[in-house]
Amino acid sequence: MSKFLPPESFAATGAYDLLPFNFTRLEGDSYLATNMVGESLIVDRSTLDDLVNKRLAPSHPSYTDARAKHLIAEKGDKASAELLALKTRTRYQRLQNFTNLHMFVTTLRCDHSCQYCQVSRQSEDKGAFDMTLEMADKSLDMVFRSPSKAVKIEFQGGEPLLNFDLIRYIVSKAKVRAAAEGRDLEIVIATTLSLATTEILEYCRDNHILLSVSLDGPSDLHNKNRPRPGKDSYQRFVANLQAAREIVGYDRVSALMTTTLASLPRVREIVDEYVGLGFEGIFLRALSPYGFAVKTRVYAAYDTEQWLKFYKDGLQYIIELNQAGIPFREYYTTLILQKMFTCADPGFVDLMNPAGIGIAAVVFNYDGSVYASDESRMLAEMKDQTFRLGSVLENTYEEIFLNEKLLSTLEESFTLSAPMCSECAFEPFCGADPVFSHAVYGDVVGRKPASDFCKRNMAIFRHLIQLMREDREVEALFRRWSALC
Amino acid sequence: MLERVISFDPAAYSLETIQRAAYRYIDKFSIGFNVKEASIDCILQFDKEVDDLDGVIQDFRKEVLDQHLRARIAKETESIRHLILAHAFSRTGLV
Numbered sequence: 330m331s332k333f334l335p336p337e338s339f340a341a342t343g344a345y346d347l348l349p350f351n352f353t354r355l356e357g358d359s360y361l362a363t364n365m366v367g368e369s370l371i372v373d374r375s376t377l378d379d380l381v382n383k384r385l386a387p388s389h390p391s392y393t394d395a396r397a398k399h400l401i402a403e404k405g406d407k408a409s410a411e412l413l414a415l416k417t418r419t420r421y422q423r424l425q426n427f428t429n430l431h432m433f434v435t436t437l438r439c440d441h442s443c444q445y446c447q448v449s450r451q452s453e454d455k456g457a458f459d460m461t462l463e464m465a466d467k468s469l470d471m472v473f474r475s476p477s478k479a480v481k482i483e484f485q486g487g488e489p490l491l492n493f494d495l496i497r498y499i500v501s502k503a504k505v506r507a508a509a510e511g512r513d514l515e516i517v518i519a520t521t522l523s524l525a526t527t528e529i530l531e532y533c534r535d536n537h538i539l540l541s542v543s544l545d546g547p548s549d550l551h552n553k554n555r556p557r558p559g560k561d562s563y564q565r566f567v568a569n570l571q572a573a574r575e576i577v578g579y580d581r582v583s584a585l586m587t588t589t590l591a592s593l594p595r596v597r598e599i600v601d602e603y604v605g606l607g608f609e610g611i612f613l614r615a616l617s618p619y620g621f622a623v624k625t626r627v628y629a630a631y632d633t634e635q636w637l638k639f640y641k642d643g644l645q646y647i648i649e650l651n652q653a654g655i656p657f658r659e660y661y662t663t664l665i666l667q668k669m670f671t672c673a674d675p676g677f678v679d680l681m682n683p684a685g686i687g688i689a690a691v692v693f694n695y696d697g698s699v700y701a702s703d704e705s706r707m708l709a710e711m712k713d714q715t716f717r718l719g720s721v722l723e724n725t726y727e728e729i730f731l732n733e734k735l736l737s738t739l740e741e742s743f744t745l746s747a748p749m750c751s752e753c754a755f756e757p758f759c760g761a762d763p764v765f766s767h768a769v770y771g772d773v774v775g776r777k778p779a780s781d782f783c784k785r786n787m788a789i790f791r792h793l794i795q796l797m798r799e800d801r802e803v804e805a806l807f808r809r810w811s812a813l814c
Numbered sequence: 815m816l817e818r819v820i821s822f823d824p825a826a827y828s829l830e831t832i833q834r835a836a837y838r839y840i841d842k843f844s845i846g847f848n849v850k851e852a853s854i855d856c857i858l859q860f861d862k863e864v865d866d867l868d869g870v871i872q873d874f875r876k877e878v879l880d881q882h883l884r885a886r887i888a889k890e891t892e893s894i895r896h897l898i899l900a901h902a903f904s905r906t907g908l909v
Contacts, residue, residue, distance in 0.1 A: 365898065752884050
């Protein structure tokens with residue numbers, strides 16, 4: 330007798346149970362069905378009806394897919410539920426690590442005066458806008474209370490290089506503590522590069538510090554978006570980018586852009602600028618509805634529809650570049666694709682559930698205040714202290730991270746129970762952004778049908794799915810993007 | 815303000831199902847309910863001029879049908895959903 334069962338033993342019987350899944354209409358008669366971890370299937374309405382009403386025959390082309398994607402499990406099949414549980418565990422594994430990203434606002438001072446910037450001051454007053462050594466020490470104490478084995482410290486501003494002595498101080502202390510506790514430490518400085526000197530860059534090289542730099546596009550656009558004395562922001566950027574790559578390392582420098590009204594008709598030029606300067610991708614970001622961007626009416630200068638057009642045009646151009654043999658990625662798309670094609674969560678704070686505020690990222694502000702996210706401190710600059718969790722000078726770790734506002738916000742915005750999100754097939758690709766909802770609608774859940782966050786992300790999900798359905802080459806390209814780290 | 819009344823058979827659809835469907839249209843119309851033995855009457859009041867009013871109502875009817883199907887899936891998979899989540903988090907120390 331063979332120790333293996335014959336093939337017939339594994340044949341589909343047609344008797345099945347449903348596993349948890351959601352579905353959402355795409356267009357016309359097409360529906361997207363996704364399980365708890367985002368594995369998906371596109372079916373027509375009658376197939377969906379048959380699937381739910383257990384009339385789908387094993388000979389139907391979608392039957393095998395529905396089994397493989399864990400939308401159904403044959404009677405007696407225990408493996409499907411166990412596999413789904415394993416994948417669910419993988420999806421949420423970041424939760425047990427708690428806070429990973431710790432942002433230190435070393436100063437609010439900045440040499441730029443960008444219209445859209447949420448947080449910067451044109452001031453020489455170090456006492457008023459710089460973090461002190463005592464605040465830095467107490468913030469570090471908080472960082473090393475996190476149970477996460479991997480700790481990331483990101484220096485933000487203002488322009489953090491204006492308080493570089495404090496960066497040196499924090500880096501040296503953090504390295505000692507990380508080594509003593511066996512933690513992996515990653516350090517990033519978010520900078521315009523305008524004030525980067527050889528000495529600073531050599532320090533970054535010697536301490537394995539990554540640089541996240543700002544580039545908004547071609548010279549005239551960048552200088553318009555990012556005014557500074559001398560009107561030479563772009564020229565300084567290009568010169569210092571070259572120096573940074575030579576000294577710190579070519580792959581140790583990444584760039585971020587901000588989309589203003591002036592950027593909208595120029596997405597292809599912006600992408601060309603990134604390609605020309607040797608970057609491997611771009612993050613097409615919309616402005617956040619916070620701080621000076623709202624105060625100076627820059628945020629209202631364009632709406633979601635306009636931004637979506639900008640994004641879609643840019644993505645189309647990037648696809649064309651790839652088809653012409655120039656490898657280049659759009660990073661927001663890549664994050665979503667990772668959620669679509671894998672069970673791993675890339676950990677992007679705006680697309681996490683539970684929301685990433687506090688439990689994935691936290692901000693130690695220049696004045697000792699602790700905020701639940703970068704957006705929370707931007708909101709505070711508009712006199713809205715809703716997401717101020719406390720102060721490193723006055724509060725304990727427990728008081729800050731068990732802050733009632735933080736906990737209730739995480740609970741209320743949880744997408745598996747939030748109205749509309751809980752039944753949305755895009756939910757596994759999406760996330761909760763309660764600070765955005767609070768800033769725009771005044772409550773942390775918001776009205777989903779009218780939400781710009783929802784509108785923007787649903788439009789992107791639909792667009793990506795449509796692109797892949799229309800062109801198998803695009804799907805192959807997107808799968809390659811999602812597989813890259 | 816434009817007003818339309820559409821009715822559903824309570825033997826086919828629950829009030830909750832219709833309410834869930836209506837939530838998705840709160841940016842287009844507000845809604846009131848008149849629940850009777852033989853029908854659930856929905857009074858739709860459109861907030862502003864809608865280009866394709868009949869199209870929106872048709873979409874709403876389809877959404878009610880979708881919600882009905884969703885309710886079936888949710889009900890049937892409730893226990894397995896809890897089991898999967900419990901199994902997924904069993905070793906994390908979070909629950």
